[in-house]
Amino acid sequence: MSEPTTSTTHPKSSAATVQRRVSLRIGAIAESATLAVDAKAKALKAEGRPVIGFGAGEPDFPTPDYIVEAAIEASRVPSNxxxxxxxxxxxxxxxxxxxxxxxxxxxxxxxxxxxxxxxxxxxxxxxxxxxxxxxxxxxxxxxxxxxxxxxxxxxxxxxxxxxxxxxxxxxxxxxxxxxxxxxxxxxxxxxxxxxxxxxxxxxxxxxxxxxxxxxxxxxxxxxxxxxxxxxxxxxxxxxxxxxxxxxxxxxxxxxxxxxxxxxxxxxxxxxxxxxxxxxxxxxxxxxxxxxxxxxxxxxxxxxGDLAAVATMREAFDRRRRTMVSMLNDIDGVHCPVPQGAFYAYPSVEGVLGRTIRGRTPGTSVELAELILEEVEVAVVPGEAFGPSGYLRLSYALGDADLAEGVGRIQKLLAEGR
Structure with missing residues (x-):
């Protein structure tokens, strides 16, 4: 006499219940686009590629020494x-x-x-x-x-x-x-x-x-x-x-x-x-x-005092002016002068639709992909922050890298027809 067949599916389970492994609430969350761009840039750098990343929203300076010393001292106190x-x-x-x-x-x-x-x-x-x-x-x-x-x-x-x-x-x-x-x-x-x-x-x-x-x-x-x-x-x-x-x-x-x-x-x-x-x-x-x-x-x-903050702000201000000037030199790009934070947010609507190296980006996502793949510069597309047609570039990075990175974008977009 043959053994009866068995099923591993609970008799009350529906197909929808079995298939849904992540809740609708959490499944609907989009990945942080800024962190994703930064992670991709760092991964490419780890492969030895000369990627310049404008994606991360963080200062490139180390935490001031007096703050680090306070943390070291605190780590020795058992109550902490x-x-x-x-x-x-x-x-x-x-x-x-x-x-x-x-x-x-x-x-x-x-x-x-x-x-x-x-x-x-x-x-x-x-x-x-x-x-x-x-x-x-x-x-x-x-x-x-x-x-x-x-x-x-x-x-x-x-x-x-x-x-x-x-x-x-x-x-x-x-x-x-x-x-x-x-x-x-x-x-x-x-x-x-x-x-x-x-x-x-x-x-x-x-x-x-x-x-x-x-x-x-x-x-x-x-x-x-x-x-x-x-x-x-x-x-x-x-x-x-x-x-x-x-x-x-x-x-x-x-x-x-x-x-x-x-x-x-x-x-x-x-x-x-x-x-x-x-x-x-x-x-x-x-x-x-x-x-x-x-x-x-x-x-x-x-x-503590704000001396270290003033030093960082001076550097950001210098980089801000350099980045905005270079971006506005690109045909089809318009970048208002930011008065705060450490980001430039240029409109690139005048670039979309142009053919560049055989590709015709129609959205800022496609343009950001083109820039990364062709000249190894990471920027965040406007879709992460609202409508398409914009890019976000952080100027919280070294002056030389900033000039090199925007310079690569300038040369690439100049090829558009």
């Missing part, structure tokens, strides 16, 4: 080998409050501070704390690639509000009002901007803040590039310009860009106590405390 409060070391929260008052004039108490594992965690936790499913977030575009993904993960709906080169990448009040609906809960605001380097004037910041206050819209404002401004420009903090907004405003920041500490993973969010407490509860289950050694390094950074 243990768990500490999920919301951050008390000394660091106090230092963040003092630094915020010093640099932007915004007065907060330490219990309004949550220390996070880098700025990205602060972004996600702010939206996770504020949004319910279906809530809309007005998202000035071009935007940093992580913003819409964090909004969607939190159940929100990003609503793009696009401003192009003719507006200097600055959205207007009329545009925001046109995009507002009864479902609008939050405005995301970033000045100085990643990816464009655009900076809103204090008057523009005040007008937008007053509009948000009038309509009961929360503001999540990212100030991580506050110290990287040029040409005498000032980065205005929205809750300082509109003090009445403080109860419906969350400020995001961190040490990564100002102090060349991207790998140390220390960011923070500031806001009303109930919001910060709720976000702290979330973090207590997600990651708990930020690494204590990194927190002590951040204390040293925030309580």
């Amino acid at each position: 080998h243990r768990y500490t409060p999920a919301g951050g070391l008390p000394d660091l929260k106090a230092a963040i409050a003092a630094k915020t008052a010093r640099d932007s004039g915004y007065q907060v108490k330490p219990d309004q501070v949550l220390v996070t594992n880098g700025g990205k965690q602060a972004v996600y936790q702010a939206f996770a704390t504020l949004l319910d499913p279906g809530d809309e977030v007005l998202l000035p575009t071009p935007y940093w690639t992580t913003y819409p993904e964090a909004i969607r993960l939190a159940g929100g709906v990003p609503v793009d509000v696009f401003a192009g080169t003719d507006a200097g990448y600055l959205v207007s009040l009329d545009q925001l009002e046109a995009a507002r609906t009864e479902r609008t809960k939050v405005l995301l605001f970033c000045s100085p901007s990643n990816p464009t380097g655009a900076v809103y004037s204090p008057e523009q910041v005040r007008a937008i803040g007053e509009w948000a206050l009038e309509h009961g819209i929360w503001v999540v404002t990212d100030e991580i590039y506050e110290h990287l401004v040029y040409d005498g420009v000032r980065a205005a903090s929205m809750p300082v310009e509109v003090p009445e907004l403080a109860e419906t405003c969350v400020v995001l920041n961190g040490v990564a860009k100002t102090y060349a500490m991207t790998g140390w993973r220390v960011g923070w969010m500031l806001g009303p106590r109930d919001v910060v407490k709720a976000a702290t509860n979330l973090q207590s289950h997600a990651t708990s405390n930020v690494a204590n050694v990194s927190q002590h390094a951040a204390i040293a950074a925030l309580t």
Whole structure:
């Protein structure tokens, strides 16, 4: 008598259930385009190819020595080998409050501070704390690639509000009002901007803040590039310009860009106590405390002077002017002068459709692929930040590499017909 056949499939399983190995929520997340470009450039370099990468959004300077020394000393203290409060070391929260008052004039108490594992965690936790499913977030575009993904993960709906080169990448009040609906809960605001380097004037910041206050819209404002401004420009903090907004405003920041500490993973969010407490509860289950050694390094950074920051800003300013000038020398490329951060965001719409070395790129993704494959220069296409037709180039790299890399792009695009 033959043995009966058996099946490894549970009788109640459906084909859809068996096939779905990753949740719809997580499966819908796009990979960070900026990190992907940087990883590809580094992989090609490891193969010995002379790739120049303009993709990474991080300073090319080492973390200042006094900060590193503080971390070394902290690593020897046994209490730093243990768990500490999920919301951050008390000394660091106090230092963040003092630094915020010093640099932007915004007065907060330490219990309004949550220390996070880098700025990205602060972004996600702010939206996770504020949004319910279906809530809309007005998202000035071009935007940093992580913003819409964090909004969607939190159940929100990003609503793009696009401003192009003719507006200097600055959205207007009329545009925001046109995009507002009864479902609008939050405005995301970033000045100085990643990816464009655009900076809103204090008057523009005040007008937008007053509009948000009038309509009961929360503001999540990212100030991580506050110290990287040029040409005498000032980065205005929205809750300082509109003090009445403080109860419906969350400020995001961190040490990564100002102090060349991207790998140390220390960011923070500031806001009303109930919001910060709720976000702290979330973090207590997600990651708990930020690494204590990194927190002590951040204390040293925030309580020290800004001399190293001034040195880096001077170098960025020099590179900024070189890059923008070289990009604007290319026929079909238009690059507004960025007033902050360390990115140039040229429009390349005048190049698309040209045939270059037998290829005719129709999108900025295709153009970025052409540039990488033909002249070994890595740039990030505009699709990562909104509409096609743009490229983002970071000028946080050495002067010689910058000139060589943009020079290669100049020569390649000059071949277009």
